[in-house]
Amino acid sequence: MQLPTLREIFEAHDRLGSDKWTTYFGAYDDHFARFRERPITLLEIGIQNGGSLEIWAKYFANATRIVGCDIDEKCRDLTFEDPRISVVIGDANSANSYQAVTSDVAAFDIVIDDGSHLVSDVIQSFALYFPKVKPGGVYVIEDLHTSYWEGFGGGSDLDLSSMGFLKLLADVVNKEFWRDDRVGFNLLQNYASRYDVAVNDAGLEIDEVAFGNSVCIIRKKVLDGEENRRHITGNVFKVLDYTEVKPLSGSKELLNSLHITRNLMPATARQAEFVQLSATTLENVRRIEQLDAELRTVSTSANEALTQAQQEIASANDALASVNDALAHARQEIASLKNSYSWRLTAPLRYMRLTTPLRYVKAVFRH
Template sequence: MPERRASISGNLNEMNQEPATQTLADLYASHQGKVSDKWTVYLKVYEELFRSYRASRLRLLEIGIQNGGSLEIWGLYFGNASVLVGCDINVACTQLRYDDPRIHVVVGDANTDEAERAIAVHSEGFDLIIDDGSHRSSDIIRSFARYFPRLEQGGIFVVEDLHCSYWQEFEGGLVDPWSSMSFLKRLADVINHEHWGTPYHRAEILRSFESRYGTALDEESLAQIHSIEFYNSVCVIRKRAQADNELGPRVVAGKDAITAAEVLLAQRGAHAVPEAQNANGWSVLPPLPEDELLELRSQKNNLLQVQAEWRGEVERLHAGMGMKDQQLHQAQQESQQAQQQLQRIQQDSQQAQQQLHQAGQELQQTQQQLKNTQTRVEERDGQLAALENELRAIRASTSWRLTSPMRKLAHFLRRR
């Protein structure tokens, strides 16, 4: 198994040799082998970044090689490279063959232990790592956490096609707090760890990425991040020993000063000591902004759900009120009809009362007439009784008896 070198700095003499005359853009323009595609700005950036490495026996790892053409071009560009390893998840890459014995291809998911072990067979460490893989935020962050520890001090880690970080289909978005761009920008805070003024470790500011993607960088590796550079769609992370990444003592030169002379002279050789930020609400962890944002969005979604439920309830109430309004309108109509019926009944009642009053009057008149009639009947009854008494008196008289034969004879004669 190849030995891992301590640093690329051991090849500085080779790096200072005269570089090859063909630029990377020249090599792409004349390339006739396996297909490779790069954006124009990449070739300009890489020429600037890699020119000083061309003479060194560097070891290169490229994650994502597609058709394999980039490895051929890297082999030409880095003529003195000791090993060029490409890794791709596409099984079709098993068909790739190279005449250059320095080029090796590992087929598999670079973010698995199996693929990492297969890569380490060819080299334990690398001086240049280029991530041109899936471009998904999760893969970019996991690849950096997995392979940055394998980058030698003085080496460069490059992430390509970061424009994908702004697209949802690649697990990103303009302000997505868990995108690869958000992660890489957070590394700028890691570089300035000594100025935080808090007792937190560097890894604390990356906890949300660790939780989300199940990966983490150790404190030693984070302390070796020397610089971060951003180009269009490209991020470059340089690695150096921790001592090279510290602010270092203050250098004060000269003797004459028109302001703060004593202060400046007193600070010569002093190290920066930040004031404690434990009371600074923007420096206290947790929560991290993205975790707090997630919680706030969750609360917002819950409130929106409650609001939707309230709106539904209001709509149901409005619908119920509409039904109630209809029922009220119907009740009002029925009430009006009942009032009309009541008015008719009242009118009928008044008429009946009038008729009753009239009937009462007529009854009184009839009763009076009856009374008068009864009086007359009584008078006549009295008269009749008097006549009957008178008649009985006549019949009982002697003259009535004496004249009886004469009445019978008269009766007989009338019959004849």
């Protein structure tokens, strides 16, 4: 029987809300097909309204545990009919939440990061939870378009963004061809330093890194002891005779047989140059952040002074308005008094009071 697609399940869903980009449906059907009927465990970081957990429960009908983690306290009020679903409330990258998640389920077949999408959180979550992915399992990062946005700590020209980190993981897939047995070198060192995480290319076992629109799917290698070798078949070799060539491994033997080392710079030199350039970028980013913090401090002080001045001006304007109101009221009372009958009636008396002293003075001067 053909299983329903993720989009079919998504569009038929009628309980808690969820949202997914169109391109995710096909990508997930392709990469999750082998898990559909297995008793898997799944972790989703960032569940928002909780509907995605219900959809995963339908999509993976034989899943044993589906765990969600979200920092929003409102998620505590979400209720689920499926007993396989549980939710941890808290920052997935905090020690307490990590302990709560991993003590409940020791390892996961699928981990989906749909959390804050901040570059720092994306890389910290990967460093924490990729080790908890089972061999052959997958680690998914959604909404990677935010990696290009400054508001999320990214940028199209910033080497230390989420996408920059994930692009390096493609080199980790092929590390048997360049890493050899070197110690003291870490292709991911600048990310480890900037985001304060323990991540080293030497310790990552990755089989595949697949990119889709705003999504990356990383498959963990199965360490079954089988070496990656160059296999040969057929018995007619008219262009290049392989009859004397034995199956070669994917490391130094193959490099030598293909004469790759003759044509390329030593991988160590190129990678060292990359790390050096990335270190310069990291220092520039730190300086920019420092200057930005200083500018914010100055701007805050200026804004506070401006606010205080505006408040003082407003108080002065209020006082002036009160004086003007009082003056206008007094003028109105005077005008009313002068227009009154009593004022007109007493006009002769006021005239006599003014003129009598003048007459007296004139009489004195005559004598």
